[in-house]
Amino acid sequence: MPEIKELVKNLASKHGKTRESLIPILQGVIHEERYISDEAMTEIARELDISAAQVYGTATFYSFLDTQPRGKYVIRVCRTISCAMKGKNLITHEIEDMLKIKVGETTQNKKFSLLETNCLGWCHKGPAMLINDDAFTDLTAEKVREIINQYIKK
Amino acid sequence: MSYSNLKRVDLIFDKECNPKEIIKNTWAKSNDQIINELLESGLKGRGGAGFPTALKWKYTAEQPEPDKYIICNADEGEPGTFKDREILFKVPQKVFGGMAVGAKVIGAKEGFIYLRGEYRFLLPELEAQLESFHEILKDLKIDFRIKIIMGSGAYICGEESALFESMEGHRGEPRNKPPYPTIAGFRSKPTVINNVETLVYAFMICMHGARKFKDLGTADSRGSKVFSISGDTPKAGIYELELGMTVEQFVEEFGDGDTKAVQVGGASGFCVPRKKFKETIIGFEGVPTGGSMMLFNSSRSMFNVLHNYLEFFEEESCGQCTPCRVGCQQLILGIEAVKKGERHASYLEHLQKLAQTMKITAKCGLGQSVANSFFSIVENFKEEMIY
Ligand SMILES: Cc1cc2nc3c(=O)[nH]c(=O)nc-3n(C[C@H](O)[C@H](O)[C@H](O)COP(=O)(O)O)c2cc1C
Ligand code: SF4
Numbered sequence: 001m002p003e004i005k006e007l008v009k010n011l012a013s014k015h016g017k018t019r020e021s022l023i024p025i026l027q028g029v030i031h032e033e034r035y036i037s038d039e040a041m042t043e044i045a046r047e048l049d050i051s052a053a054q055v056y057g058t059a060t061f062y063s064f065l066d067t068q069p070r071g072k073y074v075i076r077v078c079r080t081i082s083c084a085m086k087g088k089n090l091i092t093h094e095i096e097d098m099l100k101i102k103v104g105e106t107t108q109n110k111k112f113s114l115l116e117t118n119c120l121g122w123c124h125k126g127p128a129m130l131i132n133d134d135a136f137t138d139l140t141a142e143k144v145r146e147i148i149n150q151y152i153k154k
Numbered sequence: 155m156s157y158s159n160l161k162r163v164d165l166i167f168d169k170e171c172n173p174k175e176i177i178k179n180t181w182a183k184s185n186d187q188i189i190n191e192l193l194e195s196g197l198k199g200r201g202g203a204g205f206p207t208a209l210k211w212k213y214t215a216e217q218p219e220p221d222k223y224i225i226c227n228a229d230e231g232e233p234g235t236f237k238d239r240e241i242l243f244k245v246p247q248k249v250f251g252g253m254a255v256g257a258k259v260i261g262a263k264e265g266f267i268y269l270r271g272e273y274r275f276l277l278p279e280l281e282a283q284l285e286s287f288h289e290i291l292k293d294l295k296i297d298f299r300i301k302i303i304m305g306s307g308a309y310i311c312g313e314e315s316a317l318f319e320s321m322e323g324h325r326g327e328p329r330n331k332p333p334y335p336t337i338a339g340f341r342s343k344p345t346v347i348n349n350v351e352t353l354v355y356a357f358m359i360c361m362h363g364a365r366k367f368k369d370l371g372t373a374d375s376r377g378s379k380v381f382s383i384s385g386d387t388p389k390a391g392i393y394e395l396e397l398g399m400t401v402e403q404f405v406e407e408f409g410d411g412d413t414k415a416v417q418v419g420g421a422s423g424f425c426v427p428r429k430k431f432k433e434t435i436i437g438f439e440g441v442p443t444g445g446s447m448m449l450f451n452s453s454r455s456m457f458n459v460l461h462n463y464l465e466f467f468e469e470e471s472c473g474q475c476t477p478c479r480v481g482c483q484q485l486i487l488g489i490e491a492v493k494k495g496e497r498h499a500s501y502l503e504h505l506q507k508l509a510q511t512m513k514i515t516a517k518c519g520l521g522q523s524v525a526n527s528f529f530s531i532v533e534n535f536k537e538e539m540i541y
Contacts, residue, residue: 022323027271027304061325061472064271064307080233081462082384082448118309118466120272121236123384123448124391133274 007032008043017048022058026065034070034113041067063117071106071113073151076130079116082123091127092116094141098148112151159403161396163370163378165358166351167244173251173357174290180360181294185215185259192356195364196376201227201312201349202419202444203519207356210346213336214260217344224256225321225340225347226267229305229312232420233466234446237380238350239273240392245354246283250300252353254291255360256346257298265300266340268317271307309470313518314339314347316472327474328518351380351445371397375437379445385417386410386451400440402431404447412451415534420446421463422523425456427534456535457493461486463527471520478521481512485528492539499540502532 011028015021025044029036036059045052059065066074077083077092092114096102099112106113122128125137129144136147180188192208199205214222226249230238242249253265269276284300291298303321305311311320315329318340339345348356355377359367367377375397384390387408405413416426418441426434426441434440436447450459468482488505491497509525516522532539 019323020321023306023320024304027306058323058325061327062271062306062308079462080466081459082234084458084462085385085454117272117307118470119231119233121230121239121270123234123236123382126384130272135272135275 004033004037004039005043008040008047012044012047019048019050022048022050022055023062023065026055026059026062030065034072034074035066035068037067037069069106069110071111073111073131073154074113074115075148076115076117076120077103078118078120078122078126078128080119080123083120083126083128086126088127090141091129091139091144094144095148098145112148160399160407161370161378163394163396165362165367165378166241166248166354166380166394169245171245171248171358171361173247173287174294176251176357176361177254177290177294177296180255181258181296188255188259188360189215191364192359195359195367196371197352197355197359197367198376198438199349200351200355200379200444202232202422202442204438204442207348207352210336210348211256211259214344214346217337219344221341222260222262222344223340223346224253224260224262224265225317225345226253226265226350226353227312227314227317227347228267228269228273228350229309229317230270230273230350231309231312231470232422232444232446233463234384234417234420234448235382235444236384237382237392237445239276241350241354241380242269242273242276242280246280247287248354248357249350250284250287251360252348252355252357253300254296254298255357256348256353258296260344260346262346263297263299265298266321267300267302268305268311268321269302270305270312274304277302277304308472309466310472310518310520313520316518317347318345325472327472328520330517349444372435372437372439374439375435379443381443381447382445383408383447383449385447385449386413386454387449397437399436400432401426401434401436404436405431405449408447409449410451412453413449414452414454415450415456417446417448417450417459417527419443419526420448421466421527422520424526425459425530425534430534456531456538457489460527460531460539461489464489464524467520467524472518475515475517475521477512477515478517478524481508481516481521482524484508485524489532489539499536502536502539506532 011025015024127139311326316326320326335345473479509528513525
């Protein structure tokens, strides 16, 4: 996969080739690809001159460094108690209905993945979710339909 | 907004603050003067553990190593806290200012902000603010720079030694202590790590002097604190309040009239039931808190609350030590079995023993603090665990 090679090379020249560059490079791959493939991990290992096991071990520790394919837009709905009390389940069901996927799955066109995540830090404005890096708060079924529809059009 | 029985404070978000002036004035003082002022103020860390900030800075300053670091802990992952996000959004220059003063005192040339991945949307504005702060330092000929490091969705990385591991490019697994960060932190060099809010208070103490801070609060809990308030309350949000109030006073102001319990300090904190509202002080002499306050009214099942916290711990445990990795799983299975009637109610006592064992044997604060919510919820709401 020449593109991955290119991407990893660019990230390594931007962040450096020390062990401290590993996580910024992994984050860079996520930003472009939304997940870190086996090829990407091997390539990073080669570039930083560490074993692929080290790269794999580090990547799999972090919940935002996905190692399985994800859609272009990763939706993370907060499942912690404050959001749960404000009707998180309703929001998750609404999204499942719209995208015809369950939590943990990716749509067939690889556009959306739906995940649940721990406290996002918006407890006073729950339910809350992230789509990639953007936060959405005070969600209602109606509001979430509008937001997802906008992303569908993107 | 009325605060009938609670004193509202406006030190953190007050915009009347010229960072350049404060830094100039502070640089005219000796490091001992700054440490004494902080000591006098009684400021304790706002990240949870409550270690006196002056001592942390002093111990690090005393280390002979030439390379030292100051780190701002912006990992804010404790369920129910969201105040560090607001502080970084509204008054970032004050956070940078606190870091710069800390750097002067300990002798650091580099500082880092470890920002949780969930707050990446703050990054562009923070970088821009940082650029103008670096300009101020350049004008004043101060040799100090701050870099922002992004987290990637791991609560445990808020634990200081796990945070260093993460910054060094590894899995966020806590280290053994000692050595403490003041001796061997980031890159095994002497390091000060402080919560976002602690750094702003330190800067405000440089601006106003110790008096203004010290006059607030109680002997054990000086000053004010930013609270993140959520759950069953008509006034969810962020409030800076004087320390030393009782849970009763708090509930009078923020409750919905039907509050049956308040969880103070998030999932790793303590649940205070209605019958203990009056006697419980929010602060280091009673229930300590990093600022997370969740209110529950009588429509809520405390079983669900505990279950939610345990799931949180089970998922966020780094898995490094057995008591925590297996303990969290067993506590969940255990309370589920009691609830379903597969186990006798007395099984809860076994589970409490397990939680107690975790408190003693787990390697870090995560595994050690699971017992806090477990005991305080199971003991006070036993019937809800069973029926
Ligand atoms: C599991 C765990 C998570 C933590 N998360 C945070 C956090 O998100 N932010 C924070 O400031 N401190 C957190 N702490 C506390 C830090 O280890 C450290 O004590 C704190 O940053 C010191 O700053 P302070 O002295 O200003 O409070 C956490 C501790 C543990 C055990
Ligand atoms: S107590 Fe839990 S989080 Fe802490 S080191 Fe052990 S397994 Fe990891």
